[in-house]
Amino acid sequence: xxxSDTVEGVEGLAQDWSSDREAxxxxxxxxxxxxIFLLSDTFIFTTFLTGxxxxxxxxxxxxxxxxxxxxxxLFGESIPLILIAIMTFVLIxxxxxxxxxxxxxxxxxxxxxxxxxxxxxxxxxxxxxMQIFEWSKLISEGVRPWGNPMGAxxxxxxxxxxxxxxxxxxxxxxxxLLVVAFxxxxxxxxxxxxxxxxxxxxYWHFVDLVWVFIFAFFYLW
Amino acid sequence: xxxxxxxxxxxxxxxxxxxxxxxxxxxxxxxxxxSTLSYMVDYFHVEGYLRWTLILVFMVxxxxxxxxxxxxxxxxxxxxxxxxxxxxxxxxxLIGIMAIEGDFTYDMRDIWMGQDTTLxxxxxxxx
Numbered sequence: 001x002x003x004s005d006t007v008e009g010v011e012g013l014a015q016d017w018s019s020d021r022e023a024x025x026x027x028x029x030x031x032x033x034x035x036i037f038l039l040s041d042t043f044i045f046t047t048f049l050t051g052x053x054x055x056x057x058x059x060x061x062x063x064x065x066x067x068x069x070x071x072x073x074l075f076g077e078s079i080p081l082i083l084i085a086i087m088t089f090v091l092i093x094x095x096x097x098x099x100x101x102x103x104x105x106x107x108x109x110x111x112x113x114x115x116x117x118x119x120x121x122x123x124x125x126x127x128x129x130m131q132i133f134e135w136s137k138l139i140s141e142g143v144r145p146w147g148n149p150m151g152a153x154x155x156x157x158x159x160x161x162x163x164x165x166x167x168x169x170x171x172x173x174x175x176x177l178l179v180v181a182f183x184x185x186x187x188x189x190x191x192x193x194x195x196x197x198x199x200x201x202x203y204w205h206f207v208d209l210v211w212v213f214i215f216a217f218f219y220l221w
Numbered sequence: 222x223x224x225x226x227x228x229x230x231x232x233x234x235x236x237x238x239x240x241x242x243x244x245x246x247x248x249x250x251x252x253x254x255x256s257t258l259s260y261m262v263d264y265f266h267v268e269g270y271l272r273w274t275l276i277l278v279f280m281v282x283x284x285x286x287x288x289x290x291x292x293x294x295x296x297x298x299x300x301x302x303x304x305x306x307x308x309x310x311x312x313x314x315l316i317g318i319m320a321i322e323g324d325f326t327y328d329m330r331d332i333w334m335g336q337d338t339t340l341x342x343x344x345x346x347x348x
Contacts, residue, residue, distance in 0.1 A: 024301050028237075035305050046312045050319050057323025060330045067263050085260045092256060096249035099291050106239045195237050198293075205291045209284055215256075216280035220263050221273075 028195040031202065038206045041169075045210050048162050049217055055154035064150035066219045070134070084219050087130050088211065091170075094123035095208040098177075098201045105197030110184055113197060117181035120204060124174040131167045135160075162214055169207050176200060238293040248290045255283050 007015055024032045056063055067080040074082065101116035138159070145160050147153040180200045183189065189196055259279040262272060289295040294302055 024304075025298065027297075027301055032301075035301065039305055039308060042309050043312065046309065047315070050312070050316050053316070054319045054323040054326075057320065058326035058330065060327065060334065081260065081263050085256075088256050088260070089253065092249070092252045095252070095287065095291055096245065099245040099249070100242065103239065103242055103245065106237050193237070198237055202292055205287055208291075209287045212280055212283045212287065216259065216276050220259060220276045 028193075028199070030199050031195060034199045034202050038202065041206065041210075045165070045213070048165060049213060052158040052162060052218065055158060056152070059152035059154050061152040063152045064148065064155045066221075069138070069150060070219065081219060083130060083134055084215065087127055087134075088215055090123050090127050090130070091208050091211050094120045094127070095205055097123065098204045102198045102201040105184070105189075105194035108190075108194065110187065113194070114181050114185040117177050117184065117197070117200075121174045121177040121181065124170050124177065124204075124207075128167055128170050128174065131163060131170075135163075158218070162218060166207070166210055166214060169210070173204050173207050176203060238296055240293075240296070244290060248286050251286060252283055255279050255286075259283075 006012060018029075070084050071078050071080045072082045073079075097116045097119045101113050101120060104112040104116060138156075142149045143156045143159070145157045148156050177200060180196055184194075184197065256279075259276060262275045262279075267275060294305075
């Protein structure tokens with residue numbers, strides 16, 4: 001940028017941040033920024049999971065058995081961890097529909113892109129719904145951030161913090177998906193290109209990615 | 222972007238990540254299978270080192286496929302791959318020191334808070 005174009009102050013700050021990239025060739029600016037954001041989010045979630053590891057390692061009271069805590073009675077039979085398994089499958093399915101939406105976006109098939117994004121958002125909303133059910137069930141059983149009837153007091157704090165923060169990400173993702181889906185339908189990206197669908201997809205796959213780690217470390221460990 | 226597959230005519234590409242649909246479908250099915258397998262680990266009560274190993278293997282495979290294929294990392298230039306994947310390695314240091322700290326805190330609680338049930342109770346004090 002030529003010296004004469006530079007602006008000082010807040011306007012200059014905005015201009016500098018929105019100037020074009022140098023290092024990441026062939027990567028749209030928005031996509032680069034999404035990756036930077038996801039990198040920072042990786043640090044947040046890893047810090048949460050590390051905090052959970054620390055309190056679980058140092059707890060002298062027995063840790064509640066997730067397999068039993070998250071069991072559901074279906075058709076008169078207690079099935080361990082079944083709700084969490086269904087939530088996992090719902091989120092993976094939504095990742096699949098999102099990947100297809102990105103593909104059809106680049107083909108400029110607006111109708112398929114729109115409906116695949118709506119399907120993704122619907123599955124995301126289903127996931128949040130099941131999480132609300134799970135939270136209500138645990139709260140009714142007396143699980144609190146400072147204690148619970150099943151064992152180590154740190155269980156509640158870890159559970160509400162980690163799944164709460166992840167659920168917040170899913171909820172924001174559902175809103176983000178709906179906004180972009182309707183803009184796709186309206187034809188906002190006909191001239192600008194459909195990279196935005198890929199960027200939205202990156203966020204959504206990341207939410208699924210975080211769940212993979214939560215599923216392994218919190219529910220299966 | 223390099224495009225090895227022949228694409229149907231009339232399809233517009235604009236330099237973004239575009240790959241054959243079959244790749245996504247195959248990975249999708251694979252993620253389903255891996256999730257089912259990790260659920261089976263819990264369902265059939267696999268315990269001990271085999272349990273931790275299986276959980277970690279399935280987790281790493283799922284995470285790897287999501288990042289590599291769904292997030293297109295395997296088709297990106299190395300500058301982006303390294304910028305995103307290398308910084309999180311610093312987190313291994315945090316995980317390492319907090320594992321040591323967690324064990325240490327457990328031992329201290331064992332010694333000072335009387336949680337160790339293997340210790341003999343102290344003899345009663347008579348006045």
